[in-house]
Amino acid sequence: MSGSDWLAEAHRICGAEFVVDGPAIEPRYLQPARYAPGRAAGLVRPATTAQAAALLRLAAAHDLTLVIQGAHTGLVRAATPSDQRRHLLLSTERLREVFDFDPLDRTLRVSAGYRLSEVNERMAGHGLQFAIDLSADPSIGGMLAHNTGGTRMLRHGDVRANTLGLTALLADGTLLQAGRGLQKDNAGLALQHLFIGSSGALGLICEATLRLQPQPRQRAVALVAPRDLDAVFPLYREVMGGELAGLVSAFEGISRPALAAALAHVGDPGRLFDGRLPEYALLIELASELLAARLDLAALLQDWLEQQLGGERVVDAVLGADEQLWALRHAISEGLREQGAVIGFDISLPRRHFMRFRAEAAAWLAREFPAARVADFGHLGDGGLHFNLVWPRAEPPLSAQDLARLREGVYAINAALGGSFSAEHGVGPQIQAGYRQWTDAHTQRLAGGVERLFDPEARLGLTRFGPER
Amino acid sequence: MSGSDWLAEAHRICGAEFVVDGPAIEPRYLQPARYAPGRAAGLVRPATTAQAAALLRLAAAHDLTLVIQGAHTGLVRAATPSDQRRHLLLSTERLREVFDFDPLDRTLRVSAGYRLSEVNERMAGHGLQFAIDLSADPSIGGMLAHNTGGTRMLRHGDVRANTLGLTALLADGTLLQAGRGLQKDNAGLALQHLFIGSSGALGLICEATLRLQPQPRQRAVALVAPRDLDAVFPLYREVMGGELAGLVSAFEGISRPALAAALAHVGDPGRLFDGRLPEYALLIELASELLAARLDLAALLQDWLEQQLGGERVVDAVLGADEQLWALRHAISEGLREQGAVIGFDISLPRRHFMRFRAEAAAWLAREFPAARVADFGHLGDGGLHFNLVWPRAEPPLSAQDLARLREGVYAINAALGGSFSAEHGVGPQIQAGYRQWTDAHTQRLAGGVERLFDPEARLGLTRFGPER
Known part of the structure; x- marks a missing residue:
């Protein structure tokens, strides 16, 4: 069949407006964050699970590989198509059928196309959050497909730990409901966990039930200059194993060149530590739902720092306004690119x-x-x-x-x-070779078996967890 | 081949002392907690992963089904053999090769045969715990196979959330290493999560890497009498969504007949609430790593209760010595059996x-x-x-x-x-019929495919997640 065959069919499925022939695809769908632009036979943007299912069947009938893309913020090239004849790009951005908040369970059943920022904006009014903190603003579907972590997973865990169920379309267009969206549920094999972190290789995640966490009522942040590298892990042990353990929401490390790049980027290189940057700095954040009148985190952190400054491990510290220190942390990547x-x-x-x-x-x-x-x-x-x-x-x-x-x-x-x-x-074409090299043959064989079970003709995604076929 | 063939082979594999012919098996291996006793062709107790692998191959060669048993504390009959000719019982209690504590990562790599109590006794000296709280004392392997939850999973989650990797022997005797024991690791399909909650159907879990949590330095517990059933969830919302959210380590509900049975069991039926038991009582526990001088949980809970007693939702409350209130909670099951x-x-x-x-x-x-x-x-x-x-x-x-x-x-x-x-x-023969009835055919078909991949001849365990073959 020719290209126009599937094009006409796709028009019928999700409307001509949401189907684009390869050459006409807007650059944002083809240009990944870090790599060279991709190319595709076409772009389809279904609005419903039913449309998506029909498009999966269409891809199978026309021998196309379906590349699933959320907000295209990933860093392993898993969502960038690369074949202008055989790759059909499916964007999930219009998959927005469901946004179902359960205030008693503190869960949100949400379609894959919603963005993290949207979820958090809408949940903020309820004092809740999907507790994954990233610089990027991915789609919920993309977050599941890559099990994103971020800077603040210490208190509440990663995407996996906060996903209570999902629906996914398999390559043949059938819909799987994996997990009931309940916090305690051990009534079968946990198939949902295969999809989380699968880079779109096993199915198209259409919907997820997310566990929401309360928004903290206060945070306190410090940038700490340890005496030297040998002081770093003793400090880590004291914070993570001591009184503060339950309060630590972030514990980040920043090498001197990375910190210097961030300072240069924000245009204030001499600001910190009188210009004497430590070999390795630590960004430590505490968070709590308690009001400061009950437990003052800034005072707590300050006490701890003063104690440390009297000891041998810490030579300097900045107890900061949250935004400034985090802005510095988030400026590292841009600073390095400069x-x-x-x-x-x-x-x-x-x-x-x-x-x-x-x-x-x-x-x-x-x-x-x-x-x-x-x-x-x-x-x-x-x-x-x-x-x-x-x-x-x-x-x-x-x-x-x-x-x-x-x-x-x-x-x-x-x-x-x-x-x-x-x-x-997660895994994508960018590190496919690394996967092959650093994953033992037995694991690859089993992963390949799982792939064949969910996607027998290898129609979905650009990542392959099985051995080369 | 005859029975004695495999017996002689099993002797060679793990020593005559650790192989028992069916009629000579001690009752504790056959008598489950709640059901009628089982029976088996024999019992084998390997001490090493290598012995266990050889026994798996032996079972295959002699057409035996291998029933894996940890501490035999499960409640779904997954570990009780029931066929005196075809079921070979494998106890993991001697699988104790590895006990490898990493103080910096706060992880423990541990063989399946260790008990929860042993892990926690040995970790207590480091101020750490495997944060799963149960009345029973299961083996680590059994806890993974059933993803146990318990009464205190609010702060730190279930077994799944606290398992960073595992090794499992597949039916053919090959060893799978699933997960590297790292907190952040998204380098492939999460095969370990298939084994967690699999009731021994996919493989014999030999070893797990557990995430340890700090032991709290204080706890405060209260038994609360809500005015009526309508008051229960408003109270729940206030506790779980309010200032106390990050501190709640347990929030249990107890119906009047259950509470009465527990009180009768401990021999003090009139002790609580002047003998006027509420229709539904709540046991609320707070826990923190902070010292009481910093944040006094008992005072915090008392404040909250006094506020509530001034309102419409709570008619009475007991702010308790931990042990007494928990003893009551744990006396329910025995009280009911009486x-x-x-x-x-x-x-x-x-x-x-x-x-x-x-x-x-x-x-x-x-x-x-x-x-x-x-x-x-x-x-x-x-x-x-x-x-x-x-x-x-x-x-x-x-x-x-x-x-x-x-x-x-x-x-x-x-x-x-x-x-x-x-x-x-988890799932076991006791609720196999329920699984068949309440799990959709599509999920069963996929689960069956996973079973065939890991255990093609259905040699492992008594639970079947696929459709009847």
């Missing part, structure tokens, strides 16, 4: 190997790629690390081959120390 | 239908089984409900057929209101 091409690694590690990884990877890079500048930062509190490198503009760009060798070298050091090659961004 | 045969339902519901379910089920029972006394209690905080009935000793026992009709009637009312037929006990 200095050159960023090579990002979203990894995690056992904490006991965290500093060793940083040292070994830095030493390997100094030897093999001396121009690369390490400017890492990350979520010490949950073990995540954005081991990001800047390749300076003054240098000749890395060849694709060298870049692959660089990535492989860093991943190898991480894997040898028991780390994960994808902490919170 | 009054007759207990017919238990471990269900959960959307909270908006919670009271409606109680009323409809009670009305149906009054009509169809007037002798049955409803004495429910449960975990209001997480939506779980032990809708337990007492069949008085004075009545002629229910026939199997009538019991089945009773169970089906109650489950039907629960299902019609969007409830789950298994909240925290």
Whole structure:
């Protein structure tokens, strides 16, 4: 059948206005955050689960691969099509049929197309939130497909921990209801957890039941300068295992180059620590539902800092207005981009190997790629690390081959120390090779079996968890 | 091959001392908590993953079904063999190879055979706990296989939320490592979550990496008498959505007959509320890592109660010594057994239908089984409900057929209101029929596909998630 066959059919399914032929697709659907633009045979934007099901059947009938896209904010290229003849891009942005808030269960049944910001704006009036904190503003469907984590998952966990059920269309257009949206429910295999973090490979997530959390009534934030690297984890242990444990909502680590880049970006490089930046800074946030009259978090944090400043581990600290310190944290990525091409690694590690990884990877890079500048930062509190490198503009760009060798070298050091090659961004074409290399054959074989069960003809998505077919 | 063939082989694998022929099996391995005793061709007790793998292969070679048993505390009969020719019972109690505590990650890699109490005794010295609170003392493997919940999952979640990885032997004896034991790890399909809550149907869980939580430094508990049923959920909303939200570690509901039975059991029926028991009592517990000098939970709870006693919703309250009030809560089950045969339902519901379910089920029972006394209690905080009935000793026992009709009637009312037929006990032969009836065909078909993938010959366990073969 020719291209126009499916085009006409798609028109009938979801209206001509919401079907676009490949060459006419707007750039935002094809341009991912970090990579070269993609291309597709066409774009379809269903408004209902029924339309989406019909489009899945259409894709099967016309031998098209369906690439599912939410808000296109992902960082592993899982939502960017790359074949202008065989890839049909399905945007979930119009999937907005359901927005069903249950105030007693504190749950929200919501269609995949809603954005995180919309959910949180609408829930704020009820004193509730979907407690995932990100710089980006992804769709709910995309968040499930990649099990996003973010900076504040210490108190309430990741997307997985806050999803009580979902519906997904399988490749044949049948709808699966996985999980009843109840907090306690052990009445079968937990199929919903296969979809969470599946990068769209098993089905099209249409709807999720989210667990909402109360909005904290107060926060207190401090940026702490530890004496040296050896002081970092003792501080971590004291905070996470001591009196403050239940209050810590973020515990972030920022290397000196990353902090310097953020300060340069906000235009105030000398502001902090009298200009003497520590080798590794810590951003610590407390949060509570209690009113400050009951428990004053700022005072609590200040007490703790004063105690620490009298000791040997902390040399300086800024007890901050939330927004300013977080703005700095969120300015790191942009700050780094101003200095050159960023090579990002979203990894995690056992904490006991965290500093060793940083040292070994830095030493390997100094030897093999001396121009690369390490400017890492990350979520010490949950073990995540954005081991990001800047390749300076003054240098000749890395060849694709060298870049692959660089990535492989860093991943190898991480894997040898028991780390994960994808902490919170999920899996996509960008790290498909890493998946193949760092996932044992047995696991790949089983994952492939699961893929075949849900999507026998490999119609869905660009990520493959099974061995190459 | 004859029985003695596998017996001799099993001797070679794990030592004659740890292999027992069917008739010689000690009663504790065959007598489940609530049901008639089972029977088996034999019992094997491997000490290592390697021995267990060899036994799995042995079972396959001799066409035996392997029934995996932890501490045999489960309530759905998933661990009690029932065929004296074809069921080989594998106890995990000697699987104790690994006990690897990581103080920095606050994780414990532990073999399946350790008991919950052992883990918590050994972790207490580090100020940590595996934060699942149960009356029973199951093995870690059993807890994963059934994703146990318990009374205190409000702050830290269920077993699933606190498991960062596991190893499992598949039916063919191959070992799967699912999850790296890291808090943030999204590097593939989350196969570990299939095993959690799988009742031993997909594999033998040998080892888990558990996330530990800090032990609270203080708790405060109150037993509250709401004015009437209409006051219960407004109180719930205020506690779970208000200032106390982050501190609530338990929010339990106890019906008047359940409370009366518990009081009778502890021998002090008139002690509480001047003998005027409320229709539905609430047990509310706060917990915190903060010292009382910083935040006094008892004072906080007392303040809240005094406020409530001045209002319309609460008529009486006991601010208690923890142990006494919890002892009462844990005496319910025994108290009920003293009054007759207990017919238990471990269900959960959307909270908006919670009271409606109680009323409809009670009305149906009054009509169809007037002798049955409803004495429910449960975990209001997480939506779980032990809708337990007492069949008085004075009545002629229910026939199997009538019991089945009773169970089906109650489950039907629960299902019609969007409830789950298994909240925290998992699935086993005891509710296999319920699973078939209340799980849609599509889900069963997919679950069956997953079973075939992990256990192609249906050698493992007594629970079947797929349609009948």
